[in-house]
Amino acid sequence: xxxxxxxxxxxxxxxxxxxxxxxxxxxxxxxxxxxxxxxxxxxxxxxxxxxxxxxxxxxxxxxxxxxxxxxxxxxxxxxxxxxxxxxxxxxxxxxxxxxxxxxxxxxxxxxxxx
Amino acid sequence: xxxxxxxxxxxxxxxxxxxxxxxxxxxxxxxxxxxxxxxxxxxxxxxxxxxxxxxxxxxxxxxxxxxxxxxxxxxxxxxxxxxxxxxxxxxxxxxxxxxxxxxxxxxxxxxxxxxx
Numbered sequence: 001x002x003x004x005x006x007x008x009x010x011x012x013x014x015x016x017x018x019x020x021x022x023x024x025x026x027x028x029x030x031x032x033x034x035x036x037x038x039x040x041x042x043x044x045x046x047x048x049x050x051x052x053x054x055x056x057x058x059x060x061x062x063x064x065x066x067x068x069x070x071x072x073x074x075x076x077x078x079x080x081x082x083x084x085x086x087x088x089x090x091x092x093x094x095x096x097x098x099x100x101x102x103x104x105x106x107x108x109x110x111x112x113x114x
Numbered sequence: 115x116x117x118x119x120x121x122x123x124x125x126x127x128x129x130x131x132x133x134x135x136x137x138x139x140x141x142x143x144x145x146x147x148x149x150x151x152x153x154x155x156x157x158x159x160x161x162x163x164x165x166x167x168x169x170x171x172x173x174x175x176x177x178x179x180x181x182x183x184x185x186x187x188x189x190x191x192x193x194x195x196x197x198x199x200x201x202x203x204x205x206x207x208x209x210x211x212x213x214x215x216x217x218x219x220x221x222x223x224x225x226x227x228x229x230x
Contacts, residue, residue, distance in 0.1 A: 036221075043118070043205055043221030044157075090157065101147070101170055102219070106156040 002027050002093050006105035014113050019063075019078040021108045023091030026072060032094040033074040034102065035065055039087045047089070050074065061085070086112045116140045118222035120206050126228045132194040135225045137206030138187055145217055146189045148174075148181055149205040151224070157205075163189065196229045203227070 007022040025031055032051050036044040048059025055067040061084075065076045074091060088109050092102040119138045127133055139146050148160040161171040161181040171181060178200075180192045193200055203224045209217030 034218075041223075043207070043223050044219075045221065046218050049218065101159050101162050104157045104159075 002031070002103040004091050004093050004103055004105040006089075006091050006108050008108055009106065010109045010111070012111040012113060013081045015083055016080050019076070019081045019085065019110065021076040021089050021091075021110065023065075023074045023076065023105060024072055025074060025091070025093045027093055033065075033067060034092040035059065035063070035074075035076050036090045036092065037061075037087050038090065038107075044090060047076070081110075081112045083112050083114065086110055116220075118206055118208050118220050120204075120222035120225050122225060123223060124226045124228075126230065127196055128230050129197055130195040131229075132192065133196050133200075133227060133229075135191045135204055135206075135227070137189040137191075137208075137222060139189065139206070139208030140220055141187070143208035143210055143220070144186070145209045146183060147205075147207040147209075147219060148189070148191050149207065150202045151205060152202045160191070160204075193227075196227075198229050201227055201229045 003026045005024045013019055034049045035047040037047050038044045047063050048057045050057045050067045058064045063078045065074050067074050088107045090107045091105040121136045144165050146163045150158045150160055158173055160174040162169045163183050166183040178193055183189045203226050205221050205224045207219040207221045209219045
């Protein structure tokens with residue numbers, strides 16, 4: 001069965017510091033992986049996704065993630081945090097078979113300190 | 115700039131009352147998802163439609179919740195009767211269901227439901 005684990009429900013970084021949000025998954029089929037961001041009082045929006053091909057995926061707002069099959073990980077990084085990056089971040093993996101529903105992690109709240 | 119719209123944005127109701135939430139998916143999208151978000155449970159999928167047909171509603175309490183798509187431009191989620199534990203933010207998302215890569219889901223702003 002598919003599952004997603006996001007390590008650390010809260011992460012705090014200083015402005016300008018590296019952002020690293022961790023996501024590990026389990027999947028019985030080749031996974032498709034997603035990162036979504038949720039700003040306060042808003043819906044989720046796609047940051048980036050991995051389907052096939054290049055394992056380093058670049059997304060919006062300077063974020064990127066690397067699919068590492070051997071580690072079953074899809075960690076999200078950004079070299080330099082900005083105050084506007086403060087938000088909730090969700091990792092997700094597609095379910096098996098023709099059912100396209102996503103299996104979601106519980107989210108990581110990112111705080112950026114001045 | 116195409117967006118998913120949801121109404122109402124906020125709803126306060128009393129226990130036992132019927133609640134109806136509406137969603138207008140992005141034009142041309144044929145998949146619609148209903149999610150519930152709470153602090154305790156995170157993001158839960160309630161129902162999932164493709165081409166207006168329900169594909170998966172296993173996450174939805176069947177005795178009180180119902181989800182429909184009367185037409186391609188409207189999805190509804192109804193709770194009858196509502197209970198305190200239904201207090202949450204309900205999100206609708208839409209996407210393009212194809213045989214290729216998984217859809218990106220486009221989320222609406224949500225309906226914040228408070229059941230007193």
